[in-house]
Amino acid sequence: MTRSPVARIAVALIGAAAMAASLQPAQAANDGDSDATQLTVDGAGILGSVSTNDFGTGSTNGFFANLGTNGRTCGTCHLEADAWTFTPQHARSLASHDPLFTPNDGSDCPPTSASQGPNSALSSEVLNYGLIRIEIGIPTGANFALASATNPKDCAIPPGSSGVSGQLFLFRRPLPSTNLIFDSAIMWDGRETLQPLTTLANFQSLVPLVFDLADQANTATTGHAQGASIANTEAQADIVAFETNLYTAQLLLFQPRQGLFALLNADGAHGGSDYLQDTVAPGFFIGVNDPLKPGFTNANFDLFAAWEPTSPRYQSLQPSEQSIGRGEAIFNNTTFVIHDVPGLNSAPSNPLYNPKDPLAGQDISGGCAICHNNPDVGNHSTSLPINIGVTMAQPVNNDGSPNNVLDLANLPVYTLQNPASSATVEVTDPGKALLSGKWTDIGKTKGPMLRGLAGRAPYFHNGSAKDLTTVVNFYNSRFNIGLTSQQVNDLVAFLNAL
Numbered sequence: 047m048t049r050s051p052v053a054r055i056a057v058a059l060i061g062a063a064a065m066a067a068s069l070q071p072a073q074a075a076n077d078g079d080s081d082a083t084q085l086t087v088d089g090a091g092i093l094g095s096v097s098t099n100d101f102g103t104g105s106t107n108g109f110f111a112n113l114g115t116n117g118r119t120c121g122t123c124h125l126e127a128d129a130w131t132f133t134p135q136h137a138r139s140l141a142s143h144d145p146l147f148t149p150n151d152g153s154d155c156p157p158t159s160a161s162q163g164p165n166s167a168l169s170s171e172v173l174n175y176g177l178i179r180i181e182i183g184i185p186t187g188a189n190f191a192l193a194s195a196t197n198p199k200d201c202a203i204p205p206g207s208s209g210v211s212g213q214l215f216l217f218r219r220p221l222p223s224t225n226l227i228f229d230s231a232i233m234w235d236g237r238e239t240l241q242p243l244t245t246l247a248n249f250q251s252l253v254p255l256v257f258d259l260a261d262q263a264n265t266a267t268t269g270h271a272q273g274a275s276i277a278n279t280e281a282q283a284d285i286v287a288f289e290t291n292l293y294t295a296q297l298l299l300f301q302p303r304q305g306l307f308a309l310l311n312a313d314g315a316h317g318g319s320d321y322l323q324d325t326v327a328p329g330f331f332i333g334v335n336d337p338l339k340p341g342f343t344n345a346n347f348d349l350f351a352a353w354e355p356t357s358p359r360y361q362s363l364q365p366s367e368q369s370i371g372r373g374e375a376i377f378n379n380t381t382f383v384i385h386d387v388p389g390l391n392s393a394p395s396n397p398l399y400n401p402k403d404p405l406a407g408q409d410i411s412g413g414c415a416i417c418h419n420n421p422d423v424g425n426h427s428t429s430l431p432i433n434i435g436v437t438m439a440q441p442v443n444n445d446g447s448p449n450n451v452l453d454l455a456n457l458p459v460y461t462l463q464n465p466a467s468s469a470t471v472e473v474t475d476p477g478k479a480l481l482s483g484k485w486t487d488i489g490k491t492k493g494p495m496l497r498g499l500a501g502r503a504p505y506f507h508n509g510s511a512k513d514l515t516t517v518v519n520f521y522n523s524r525f526n527i528g529l530t531s532q533q534v535n536d537l538v539a540f541l542n543a544l
Contacts, residue, residue, distance in 0.1 A: 090501075
């Protein structure tokens, strides 16, 4: 029997209130039920996380243990309630001396003395954008050079200066430490993909993934936590085991101002973390639905197929469910011109043009899944770092006009020069180029997973999109998609439901 809309909302809200009141930290959950779903409240409703090993943290409690010298743990930047990263709202709730603000990377500028401690007054990037300061220099032998750097935070030790041995300041969002089974590259710039990932269906061939995540755990401990190496220790193994057993997705959408309410695993839908763990994860393998190979389909999300306009039950659904279904259909079926994306199809007019790009010089008529091709997850299923413009000091649209949707004014701008051609580009983050030393890799990053989006605003690697509406508006302008305001709202509803 189908409940009335009022009854359904009442039941769900009563349950949500009870669930929210009983939330416990992940490290405390150990009830012996390996299928138990833990629930947290986010800006869109209720987020669910499930663990195949009962949220086990191992004998060392590695993920939540203090393994360094500055009071940080993995859990400092990776919180369950923030979809396993952290948000500016969380940062602003902390004491001014919390370890999150430790100046080795939690302040806007490098510390000027060894005695400088955490001070949120010096951490506007953390407080406003959820960004950590990463320092990486241009590698020896690179075929480009730093021509100039701005210093928007008036740091006593400026980016690119001799005081930091020429290292650049890169402000990046910590990636979620969940849903890692779907990774095709580790870190925004791929710098922890030491062994190319080879994941096969049914969780086979995971050795490279475990190796890379283990190295990342060690690097985070020695860097972010300023601790000693944990290489080949039980703590390192415990961290990786905790991370690789986590799955996170939105379970309930409730935004009263927008009139949105939906239980995302009801009425034939497959939202939530249980379906992600039980059905989506076993089917994943590196290269699934590769957009550069035969067999690719743009229609790679079917979580809400029962809610899409073509579904027989569409007319009987609640407006919120219909909106999510329409949003999924827009994601799957809308095509547009993808012009000049270095790493995919850079244009000859671009200083970063690379004739070795898979579709160099060719405009692509495609959809969202060209870059978000992993079925029901939304990251790229192969390692394909690209530059959609978010790393540039001035993103541009298909027609070359400025795209001013994103908030980039807080970031340093680096002018990089190619001595061979005298060409220059201005970026806020050189991306993969700081690893490879290649001019044509400037600005390239990986695309993150779309699951659990609602819990982890702001978006993009640099926090430049404050919400998902801003994200959609950026793409709508960048690729001249032509979405109406209603379509934007529906697509945002779908993204919030992931």
